[in-house]
Amino acid sequence: MANSLETKAVTKIYQTDTGVTRAVDSVTLAVQNGEFVALVGPSGSGKTSLLAMLATLLSPNEGEIIIAGQSLMEMSDRERTRFRREKIGFTFQANNLVSYLTAMENVELMLRLNGKYDRAGRERARELLARLGLGDRLNNLPRQLSGGQQQRVAIARALIHNPALVLADEPTASLDTERAYQVVQTFANLIHEQNRVGIMVTHDLRMTAFADRVVQMMDGKIRRVIDNHEEITGFSRGTLSSAPPSEPRAPRLVPRLAPS
Template identity: 45%
Template sequence: MNTANLKLQLENITKTFGDGDSSIKVLKNVTLNVKAGEFVALVGPSGSGKSTFLSVAGALLAPSSGRIVIGGQDLSQFSEKQMNEIRLDKIGFVFQSANLIPYLTVKDQLLLIAELSGKKGKQANQKADEMLSRLGLSHRAHAYPENLSGGERQRVAIARAWMNDPEILLADEPTASLDSERGRAVVEMLSQEVKERNKAAIMVTHDTRMLDLCDRVVYMEDGVLTEQPVFQH
């Protein structure tokens, strides 16, 4: 296989929680490769292992076995410090819950991410303004999370995930708190960003109306990933 164009490689990933007779194998020899410019949807019933898979793919959870390669870097020998750097510099996360910091304004949520990676000043400000504008949030830049709707909070979380121009975006039900029109607009923006900037993205979703915006759809059930897409355009 030519791996030069692969942003994310997950090879024979298993994840087991617990020990002995009480252990539960949540992921079972899962393999998935995502290329630059590819937007992959991950679908399947609740409890099938999708969120665990996303956490392993994003180096938030260590696999019980298997190999993760991000941008050509094998994470198996990385220290915790190196893993933190990978998560900050290479991966953008969007979770079902926006997880915003309550005492920071919308714009400051984004600027914090820039500051953590050593980016400050005019460039960080311009990037934050650009992301807020693209997601229709410019008028909410100085608002606090408690004054935002659920949909607005989720859009802030998406803007924050793109703030550091990550190589990989991992989104867990990013449209769950959005109405259908806003949800589609957000997924269209994600897809466009992936294509224009040659990124890679995996989106867990239950919303089948969004699948036509994805390049490939893979299906997970009982911790097993179906190699053939269930939908392709």
């Protein structure tokens, strides 16, 4: 099966007040289509910086990133924006939806951005939202939806334009356990069904239960990769040897970026 995502010795260096920090240090990773990867690690381990580089929002200082056969290294800012719009789907921890657009309109937004807003697209958006259990919430504004429903709308928006790569940044951060499980399970199922590459950053190790692979980061490096289903289950339950318990939420440390 083809690797739709490859990183080759990707490194990100931040210049902070206390000196130079290698937030991501020579990370090499290959993910196949239809694979759902959970990226875990404590605050400052480099997982969000890696996610930002995969999303073309940050440029690595060293190394190479290839998504859907295209290297991100030679792209101009404009090309990156276009690439992000066409090839990447995104869900965020918060502020996921446009507050003045309904659930349906939020999903359709990606079609409009890509110039693919037509009847077939609208029908696909309706079906996707219905599949996510929001068939009766199509015309609700985000403020009229619960946190879990908002995340499901964001998942639909991330998938509607058939992206090669779907990124989720802490998608369960504001949800209770039951809803968090529902959201991640739905997300994983759709990644598998639609044969996309899915990367999820999470602090909540329980959510890794639905992943095909768990990548644990520490100090900017990949500390451990778990791809055995039983080991993943053990890791998510905290029973696997050396698996840390679920980490408490910590404020995200934001270093000042060094010129790339």
